[in-house]
Structures are given as structure tokens and as C-alpha cells.
Amino acid sequence: EAGVAQSPRYKIIEKRQSVAFWCNPISGHATLYWYQQILGQGPKLLIQFQNNGVVDDSQLPKDRFSAERLKGVDSTLKIQPAKLEDSAVYLCASSLGRLSTEAFFGQGTRLTVV
Amino acid sequence: SQQGEEDPQALSIQEGENATMNCSYKTSINNLQWYRQNSGRGLVHLILIRSNEREKHSGRLRVTLDTSKKSSSLLITASRAADTASYFCATDAQNMFSGGYNKLIFGAGTRLAVHP
Numbered sequence: 529e530a531g532v533a534q535s536p537r538y539k540i541i542e543k544r545q546s547v548a549f550w551c552n553p554i555s556g557h558a559t560l561y562w563y564q565q566i567l568g569q570g571p572k573l574l575i576q577f578q579n580n581g582v583v584d585d586s587q588l589p590k591d592r593f594s595a596e597r598l599k600g601v602d603s604t605l606k607i608q609p610a611k612l613e614d615s616a617v618y619l620c621a622s623s624l625g626r627l628s629t630e631a632f633f634g635q636g637t638r639l640t641v642v
Numbered sequence: 643s644q645q646g647e648e649d650p651q652a653l654s655i656q657e658g659e660n661a662t663m664n665c666s667y668k669t670s671i672n673n674l675q676w677y678r679q680n681s682g683r684g685l686v687h688l689i690l691i692r693s694n695e696r697e698k699h700s701g702r703l704r705v706t707l708d709t710s711k712k713s714s715s716l717l718i719t720a721s722r723a724a725d726t727a728s729y730f731c732a733t734d735a736q737n738m739f740s741g742g743y744n745k746l747i748f749g750a751g752t753r754l755a756v757h758p
Binding site: 626 | 683685687
């Protein structure tokens with residue numbers, strides 16, 4: 529079974545630039561999460577999708593972050609414009625949803641904003 | 643905001659010793675999960691314990707849950723150098739922002755170092 533795929537693995541941008549991350553979850557998984565993990569901290573939930581609908585984006589900085597999940601499969605997370613404090617690892621995870629909340633994680637994208 | 647708080651923040655032990663990590667949380671949960679993260683990698687699910695369970699085992703892992711104290715512990719027995727990683731508890735709780743879907747909230751983690 530293929531795991532959660534994320535790209536790119538690493539990204540370095542200057543502040544005020546924009547960046548996008550891509551995630552392909554495990555086939556059949558209805559729930560998709562985006563987490564932000566700052567060095568030395570636990571993952572912080574940014575947004576949760578159920579199929580192609582957003583069920584929680586309460587901690588997403590909506591003035592600069594946006595996310596979408598097309599056709600309930602792939603997802604993209606965008607930051608525009610980036611700030612220095614956005615430097616972190618962005619983790620995508622998926623789960624079956626109501627049947628099981630065990631989450632499967634991708635390798636993450638390490639973003640450095642300079 | 644973080645739901646779970648792990649204790650200790652860091653733990654250093656010798657191979658063969660047992661490692662115990664604790665997690666406390668704030669709200670009612672459906673289940674509690676433990677994950678491991680090796681440096682620079684994604685998280686890997688270790689074990690899930692439901693709110694109506696008190697103890698669960700998986701290989702060298704033993705998890706306990708005390709819902710009255712809102713706390714859980716993860717015990718790794720006979721630790722190995724390969725167990726060196728960060729360990730996170732995650733609470734699966736009702737998502738107050740959505741129609742019945744649960745969300746997974748992680749604590750700050752315990753960094754475990756096992757020395758040969």
C-alpha cells in the first residue's frame with residue numbers, strides 16, 4: 529500500500545514570497561490533515577478536510593494561508609506572503625475518517641523562510 | 643492549542659532499561675494514540691487506546707489510560723538504541739467546529755535517547 533506522498537521535501541524562500549505544498553493521501557482515506565511542526569514542538573493542526581470539505585480550519589492563519597482538496601483526493605497548502613515565523617515542517621496526514629482515526633503521515637516539507 | 647502535555651520533555655536511558663512517558667490532556671476524548679517520530683521524518687502510529695480501555699499492549703509497548711485523571715502513560719520495555727526518537731501522544735476528540743468529525747491533537751512530545 530502506497531503511503532502519503534508530499535512534495536517538495538525541502539523549500540527555501542525569502543520572506544514575502546509565496547510557496548505551495550502538495551499532498552497525495554492514501555487511496556480511500558476520507559480525512560486529510562495539514563499540520564505545522566515548529567522545531568522542538570509537537571504538530572499543530574492547521575486544517576482538516578473530510579473528503580473535499582473543510583471541517584476545521586480554526587487554527588489556519590487565513591490572511592496568508594489557504595488550502596484546498598480537489599475532488600476529495602490531493603491537497604495543496606499555500607502560504608502567501610510568507611513570514612520568518614512560518615519556518616517549520618509541514619506535515620500532511622490522512623485517515624479513513626469515521627471508521628478509524630489512526631493517521632498516516634507523509635515525510636513532510638521542511639520550509640525555511642529567510 | 644496543544645491538547646496533550648507530555649512528561650518528561652526529554653529522557654536519556656541505557657539499552658535494556660525501561661522508558662516511561664506520560665501524557666496529560668484537558669477535554670473528553672474518544673481515544674488516545676501514541677506516535678513516534680524519528681529525526682527529520684514523519685510520524686508513525688504506535689498504538690491506540692479507547693476511552694473505555696484501561697491498558698493495552700503491543701510488543702514491547704504498554705499503554706495505560708486513566709480518564710478520571712485525564713492521563714496516559716507509554717512504557718517501552720527493554721529499550722534498544724533504535725527506540726531513540728520523539729514520542730507524541732495525540733487525543734482524538736469531538737471536533738467542536740464540525741458536524742461530528744473527530745480531530746487529532748498532538749502534545750509537545752518526549753525526546754527519548756537510548757544509549758548503547
